[in-house]
Amino acid sequence: MKNENEIVESFKNLIGESNFNVLEFFSGAIGDVAPIISNVMTSFKIYRLKNRLEKHESKLKELSEKVVSVDDEKFADLLKKFLFPAILQQLLDEDEDNKTGYFLDGFGNVIDKNIIDQSRILILYDILRNLRFVEIEYLISLSSTYRSYYRTLIFNKNENVENTFDNIQFSSLKIPIESKLESLGLINTGKSISYDEMMRNFNNDLKRQKNSLPRTNRTPVVTITPFGNEFLNMFSLLDKYK
Structure with missing residues (x-):
């Protein structure tokens, strides 16, 4: 050495x-x-x-x-x-x-x-x-810091920019990775809702239907939890994207 x-x-x-x-x-x-x-x-x-x-x-x-x-x-x-x-x-x-x-x-x-x-x-x-390296990288990609960095690269027409998580090879890994990150308290996929929330959404949809309005679009949005942000900061995972 x-x-x-x-x-x-x-x-x-x-x-x-x-x-x-x-x-x-x-x-x-x-x-x-x-x-x-x-x-x-x-x-x-x-x-x-x-x-x-x-x-x-x-x-x-x-x-x-x-x-x-x-x-x-x-x-x-x-x-x-x-x-x-x-x-x-x-x-x-x-x-x-x-x-x-x-x-x-x-x-x-x-x-x-x-x-x-x-x-x-x-x-x-x-x-x-x-966590595997790819799981950590995916968590990073969900952060506002990384998204801002990525948008800047696109705006500047950087030819080397590539979003690994948009390709078809990653698609089969996305659900298990998100499930793992959510089980660790790092992200919220928005897929799990309480019974009260489910009934509230159901009643709102009925009201909108009676008024001839389309149903509310409730596509789940994956977000990083406060604990997930603490994890990212603990290991300086976003520093190179700031």
């Missing part, structure tokens, strides 16, 4: 001196796995983790500097002994390289926003871990 010493130094700051033995796998045999992460990790996962961290070397250095600047000892312990080891574990198990930056950006935002609610942090990271 290039600049290995610099990366190890960043890790020392991120995880704390007392846990520095966790870093031994960087310079030891590939088959050696740090006990804080797992005793059964394969050499493939360790190689993969090394490659991922190498590609985000500058981000690691930036996060290291942020952790060093934290004055609150309790908060620093949360970062070093709880959150960063958890992120390492998740990055070892993560199947998709594309999500690596999201995990690290979330760590940076926890520091910047001084988030101390461990349960909330874990829930947000659990959702990140359970």
Whole structure:
């Protein structure tokens, strides 16, 4: 690994001196796995983790500097002994390289926003871990930030612009992806309505029919929930579209 010493130094700051033995796998045999992460990790996962961290070397250095600047000892312990080891574990198990930056950006935002609610942090990271890259990209595409960005590209006649989610290959994935995002509380598809709302719509349609008016068009509109926006902000998922 290039600049290995610099990366190890960043890790020392991120995880704390007392846990520095966790870093031994960087310079030891590939088959050696740090006990804080797992005793059964394969050499493939360790190689993969090394490659991922190498590609985000500058981000690691930036996060290291942020952790060093934290004055609150309790908060620093949360970062070093709880959150960063958890992120390492998740990055070892993560199947998709594309999500690596999201995990690290979330760590940076926890520091910047001084988030101390461990349960909330874990829930947000659990959702990140359970979503595929394409599902995250689809969630992003539903945001007003992305739609504004996309409209600007169209207006400027950008020849490289392409909406992945408008093609026929994606159409078969759309319903299961939306169902998953809705089950996690990230979006509202508008398809589920209460009995009272259903009866209210029925009565309104009867009134319109009596007055020879067409029925109201109630095509469901997919929207991002407040929690969905919190998720997007937690992992800086909209930053490149602003």
